[in-house]
Amino acid sequence: MEFPIELRNVSKAFGKFRAVDNLSFRVPRGVVFGLLGPNGAGKTTTIRMIMDITAPDSGEIHVLGQPMTRQTQNRIGYLPEERGLYRKMKVIDHLFFLAAIKSVDRESARKRIAEWADKMELRPWLNKKVDELSKGMQQKVQFIATIIHDPEVLILDEVFSGLDPINTALVKEYLADFRGRGKTIVFSTHVLEQADKLCDEICLLAKSRKILEGGLKDLKRRHAGDQLRLAIAATPAQVADLPGVRSSAALNGEFVVSLAPGTDRREFLRRALERHDVQAFSQREPELEEIYLAAVRDAGMEETRPIE
Amino acid sequence: MSWAKIFAVIRREYIERVRTKAFWFGTALIPIFFFAYIGIQIATSKSAGGQRRVAVVDAAGGLYEPLVKELADRENKARQDPEHHQNVHWILEKAPAGADLAKTKEALRHDVLEKRIDAYLVLDPKLIEKDRIEYYSTSVSEFVALTQLEQAVNHVLLRSRIGSRGLPSDVESDLERRADLKPFKVTKSGATEEKGAAFVTVLIFMVILYTTFLMYGMQNLKGVIDEKTNRIVEVVIASVRPTELMLGKIIGIGLVGLTQYLIWSLVAMNLSLPAIAGMLSTGDLGVPKIPISMVLYFVLFFVCGYFLYASVYTAIGAPFNTDQEAQQLAMIPMMFIVSVWAFFPVLMNNPNGGVAIFASLFPFTAPLAMFLRTSMGQPPGWQVALSIAILIASTIGIAWLAGRIYRVGILMYGKKPTIPEIVRWIRYRPGQVPQPAAREAS
Numbered sequence: 001m002e003f004p005i006e007l008r009n010v011s012k013a014f015g016k017f018r019a020v021d022n023l024s025f026r027v028p029r030g031v032v033f034g035l036l037g038p039n040g041a042g043k044t045t046t047i048r049m050i051m052d053i054t055a056p057d058s059g060e061i062h063v064l065g066q067p068m069t070r071q072t073q074n075r076i077g078y079l080p081e082e083r084g085l086y087r088k089m090k091v092i093d094h095l096f097f098l099a100a101i102k103s104v105d106r107e108s109a110r111k112r113i114a115e116w117a118d119k120m121e122l123r124p125w126l127n128k129k130v131d132e133l134s135k136g137m138q139q140k141v142q143f144i145a146t147i148i149h150d151p152e153v154l155i156l157d158e159v160f161s162g163l164d165p166i167n168t169a170l171v172k173e174y175l176a177d178f179r180g181r182g183k184t185i186v187f188s189t190h191v192l193e194q195a196d197k198l199c200d201e202i203c204l205l206a207k208s209r210k211i212l213e214g215g216l217k218d219l220k221r222r223h224a225g226d227q228l229r230l231a232i233a234a235t236p237a238q239v240a241d242l243p244g245v246r247s248s249a250a251l252n253g254e255f256v257v258s259l260a261p262g263t264d265r266r267e268f269l270r271r272a273l274e275r276h277d278v279q280a281f282s283q284r285e286p287e288l289e290e291i292y293l294a295a296v297r298d299a300g301m302e303e304t305r306p307i308e
Numbered sequence: 309m310s311w312a313k314i315f316a317v318i319r320r321e322y323i324e325r326v327r328t329k330a331f332w333f334g335t336a337l338i339p340i341f342f343f344a345y346i347g348i349q350i351a352t353s354k355s356a357g358g359q360r361r362v363a364v365v366d367a368a369g370g371l372y373e374p375l376v377k378e379l380a381d382r383e384n385k386a387r388q389d390p391e392h393h394q395n396v397h398w399i400l401e402k403a404p405a406g407a408d409l410a411k412t413k414e415a416l417r418h419d420v421l422e423k424r425i426d427a428y429l430v431l432d433p434k435l436i437e438k439d440r441i442e443y444y445s446t447s448v449s450e451f452v453a454l455t456q457l458e459q460a461v462n463h464v465l466l467r468s469r470i471g472s473r474g475l476p477s478d479v480e481s482d483l484e485r486r487a488d489l490k491p492f493k494v495t496k497s498g499a500t501e502e503k504g505a506a507f508v509t510v511l512i513f514m515v516i517l518y519t520t521f522l523m524y525g526m527q528n529l530k531g532v533i534d535e536k537t538n539r540i541v542e543v544v545i546a547s548v549r550p551t552e553l554m555l556g557k558i559i560g561i562g563l564v565g566l567t568q569y570l571i572w573s574l575v576a577m578n579l580s581l582p583a584i585a586g587m588l589s590t591g592d593l594g595v596p597k598i599p600i601s602m603v604l605y606f607v608l609f610f611v612c613g614y615f616l617y618a619s620v621y622t623a624i625g626a627p628f629n630t631d632q633e634a635q636q637l638a639m640i641p642m643m644f645i646v647s648v649w650a651f652f653p654v655l656m657n658n659p660n661g662g663v664a665i666f667a668s669l670f671p672f673t674a675p676l677a678m679f680l681r682t683s684m685g686q687p688p689g690w691q692v693a694l695s696i697a698i699l700i701a702s703t704i705g706i707a708w709l710a711g712r713i714y715r716v717g718i719l720m721y722g723k724k725p726t727i728p729e730i731v732r733w734i735r736y737r738p739g740q741v742p743q744p745a746a747r748e749a750s
Contacts, residue, residue, distance in 0.1 A: 051546050053719065070310060078546040084539030089324060100316035101547040145543065 003062075004029055004153050004184045005050060010059030012045055019045040021208040023059070027186055027201070032179055034195040034216075035188040036292070037205035043188040044081055046205070047157050050186075051078050064152070074103045077151035081158045081188075083142050087131040091122070091141055094130060095148060102149035109148065116144045120170070136167055143171060147178075154178060156187040160194050172198060196288040204295055212295040216288070223286045223294060228265070230255045231280035232272065242275070244268045256284055313548045317556025318563065321531070325564045335568050339575075359397035360453065363416055363428040367405045371431050374464045376400050382460060396453045398460075403428060413444075420446060429457075436465065509598055510683040513606050516569065517613060517676055521645050524565040525617035529634055531557055532625035532718070541718045550715040554707075558618040565614075605682045608696065613675030616703045617641055623710035626717030627725045627733075644672035651677075659685040668695050671702035709734060 005027040012020040020042040027033040035043050048054040050061055052068035064072045085094055092113065099109035117123045120140045125133055133141070139162065146154065154175075160168050175185055175198065189195055195202065202219070204212040212219070231254045232239065239248045239255050244263035249256050259268060272278050325331055366372040379398045406412050409432070416428040427445030435442060441461055443454065463484075470480055535541040544553055620641045628634040648655075654663050659681050667677035668691065678695045681687045716733035717725070 048719075053542065053545055073547065076546075078543075080542040080546065082539045082542050084543070086320075086324070086535075086540055087538060088328070089320075093320075093323075097316060097320045098543070098547070100319075101313050101544065103310075103312065142543070 002029060003027060004064050005033075005186060006062040007046070007050070008060040008062075010046070010049060010056045010061060012042075012049060012054065012056050018208050020049070020056070023205075023210055025203045025210065025213055027184060029184055030179060030182045031200040032175060032185045032187070032198055034199035034202040035186060035205065036192060036195050036202055036288075037190065039190050041190075041205040042208045043190075043205060044157055047078075047080075047155055047186070047188060050155060051076070074149060075152045077146040077149065077154045079142060079146040079154075079156045079159055081161070085130045085138060085141060087129070089130055090127055091130060091133070092126040094141065095145060098145040099148045104149045112148055112150070113144070116147070120144065135162065136164055139163060139167060143174075147174075152183055154183065154185045154187075156185065158189055159187055160189060160191065168194075192288045192292060202288075204292055206296055206299065209299075211299045212291070219291055220285045223291045224283050225286070226259050226261075227284040227286070228257045228259065229280065229282045229284040230257050230272070230278065233277040233279070234275070238276065242268070243271050254280070309552060310548075314552045314556045314559070317544075317548060317553055318560040321557050321560025322563050322567075325527075325561065326567060331564065331568070335571055339572060359399055360426045361399045361401070361424075362457075363401050363403040363419065363425050365403045365405050365409070365412055365416070365428060365430045365432075367409060368431045368433040368436060369405075371461075371464055371468065372400070372402050374467065375461060378460045378464050379457075382456075396456055398457065401425070417444065420444065429461075431461075507684075510602075510680065513602075513683070514676060514680060517606075517610060517679060518645060518649070520565050520610065521613055521617040521675070522642065524561055524614065525621045525641065526638070527561045527564075528558060528618045529621040529625035529638060530631060531561065532622055532714070533628060533631055533634060536626075536629060536718055545718070550718065551711045554619075554622055554711055554714050558615065558622065562614050562618065602683050605679055609675040609679045609699075612696075612699045612703050616671060616675070616699070616706055617645070619703070619707040619710040623706070623713045623717075626710075626714040627720060627730055628717075641672065645676070648673050648676040648680075652680075655680055656684065660687065665691060669698055671699050674699045 003026040007026075008024050010020060010023045011018065023042070023046060035046060037043055045054065049056050050063060050068075052061075052063075052073070061067065064075060066072065086097075089097070095113045096106065096109055099112070100106075104112070113126075114123075117126055120143070122137065122140055122144070125137055130138060130141070143159075146156070159171060163171060175187075178185060179200075187195075187198075196216075199216050201215050202213065203210055230239070236248065236250050236255070239245065239257065242257075244259050244267070246258045246260040248258070259265070269278070269281055272281075364372050364375065379400070383397065403412060403416060409430075413428075413430065416425070419425045420427060427443060430442040430444070432440075432442070441458070443457070448454075466483065467477075467480055470477065470483070535544070541553075548556070621638065624637045624641075625634050648667065651663055651667060654661070655667065655677060658664060664677065664681060664687075667673040668681055668687070670677075674695050678687070678692065678699075682692060712734045713730060717730075
């Protein structure tokens with residue numbers, strides 16, 4: 001099927017609080033899908049509903065083409081935000097247990113545990129008890145547990161929270177690898193920079209509602225506006241002096257330039273070349289955060305901050 | 309329901325628990341405490357032993373020598389036959405029964421205080437007429453030792469009375485004969501002799517039921533709260549349905565309990581093998597016969613009772629984050645279990661009375677009360693049937709209720725939920741969203 005995960009008009013309330021309000025989105029196969037928004041936007045509730053842990057009040061959720069069943073549950077890897085391990089269990093027994101409840105037979109589990117323990121340099125720890133492991137090691141165990149059954153779809157709730165930079169890089173690498181093998185990844189985060197490099201598609205949530213969705217490249221192109229990146233051998237004053245420049249700012253040895261309305265870019269570039277040595281000239285891609293803030297502004301929910 | 313997944317949960321629950329040091333310490337220490345307790349009971353009741361130096365003031369005359377002989381005889385008999393519980397070695401000495409009894413007693417009092425003797429016995433004819441023998445000592449609570457002395461003195465007195473009436477001396481053994489009251493239990497299959505051992509068996513079974521409900525019930529509560537505080541539960545719930553997880557945990561913990569009983573009974577059988585062999589060789593099978601009906605009732609009430617209490621404790625544990633928070637509510641089922649012991653005398657003395665009938669129909673006391681009644685008496689068939697029906701229905705009902713509270717409760721962190729909130733969890737229906745029938749197909 002083309003869309004492994006599909007939500008149609010899903011709503012969920014806890015008492016008087018609407019946690020998710022009429023949410024619809026589709027996750028295409030083989031993409032990294034970011035479910036983004038500030039804390040309390042409804043990300044975890046949405047993910048729990050996808051996982052059939054919480055039931056929606058209304059709306060429909062299809063996972064791998066149908067409402068969640070036992071078979072589909074076995075084809076999904078889920079890393080909840082509230083994740084833990086049985087502290088007194090040996091790491092290897094723990095992984096065997098989590099594989100068994102995903103209906104992985106013992107022999108395949110043994111192979112996969114060995115494979116991933118080597119990849120993540122966890123082998124010396126396999127016979128240790130969980131509470132003898134450092135936090136980072138425990139997170140590796142959790143990540144292996146999430147993928148032990150070679151799932152088609154990965155659902156990761158705040159996967160990077162608490163990870164150190166090395167492990168963050170490691171996990172990003174694996175996610176890229178998974179996507180390369182045609183698997184679908186849904187991950188939520190409230191830290192937009194993390195999503196920026198990683199996502200193919202995003203769905204932005206704020207105050208329980210969807211405010212924006214689509215392909216990230218597409219969104220960036222649409223929100224690109226009139227900002228240009230300019231690498232040029234000139235002083236800030238000289239750049240500001242170029243014809244058509246409304247404002248300019250120096251950034252990392254380059255300039256971000258906004259042109260006055262009605263200014264032709266080709267005309268501007270020609271003038272710049274006449275006066276200075278231009279090394280690079282490109283349309284500046286907006287940061288995800290800028291897109292988010294713009295979307296919030298458009299939705300009339302300005303008080304919502306992206307990062308808390 | 310996926311039994312493969314439930315089995316995985318059972319397996320984890322069982323292996324991880326049986327591996328803990330706590331399990332083995334408990335398995336080793338509980339019998340030690342148990343036997344120590346019984347030992348102390350026996351010791352305090354039978355522990356006379358040792359020897360007593362007693363001065364005898366034979367004011368009546370002619371009693372001292374027969375008493376010395378009687379005590380020696382009894383001691384000899386006890387040595388050959390342990391049935392005769394004479395284990396105190398009495399060393400008697402004759403105190404001069406002078407004209408002034410008060411003066412003699414005063415002197416002996418000093419002897420006792422200065423520990424030259426342990427006690428002195430006054431055989432005063434005037435007092436004997438009033439069925440009184442006086443014994444003076446610093447310790448007068450040695451019940452068993454005193455009974456032994458009392459029996460010996462009475463024997464001597466009996467013989468002296470027989471002699472004084474001029475009756476033939478072989479009358480004595482006739483006069484000493486006693487008849488025992490043997491209770492027989494009337495059952496439909498005919499009257500069978502009620503052995504004292506049968507009661508002990510019932511009691512042991514009752515203790516097993518009681519401790520299982522209480523201890524292993526409580527283990528369920530702790531297990532649920534542990535999974536919440538460890539934050540593992542959501543990971544597991546993504547693979548196993550909450551009902552499956554709950555069922556797996558209850559069965560796994562129950563099996564741990566059964567393992568403990570199995571270890572104990574294997575050890576007990578090994579220890580008692582020489583005793584059984586001895587009984588076989590003498591042809592005296594003192595092993596209490598356990599009727600098959602009793603075993604069946606035990607299994608039934610064990611399984612139902614355990615599931616009932618395990619479900620209750622699971623439901624109590626699910627909404628809370630610490631043992632302390634759950635403690636208050638956990639007192640309620642505990643009180644039901646303990647109440648059966650409080651009413652134990654009533655149930656024993658009047659097994660068909662109102663209290664007994666109520667206790668054996670009320671599901672929380674039924675496993676213990678009805679088991680007791682079926683083992684000790686013949687409750688009407690309809691009561692047994694009704695009790696079992698109510699018990700099974702409530703077990704299913706409570707398990708269902710627990711499942712609902714569990715499903716919502718295990719994902720609730722933070723503040724302690726209120727009772728109205730918990731009621732809302734029970735009423736909350738996941739099926740509010742119409743789902744195709746394929747949902748449960750597995």
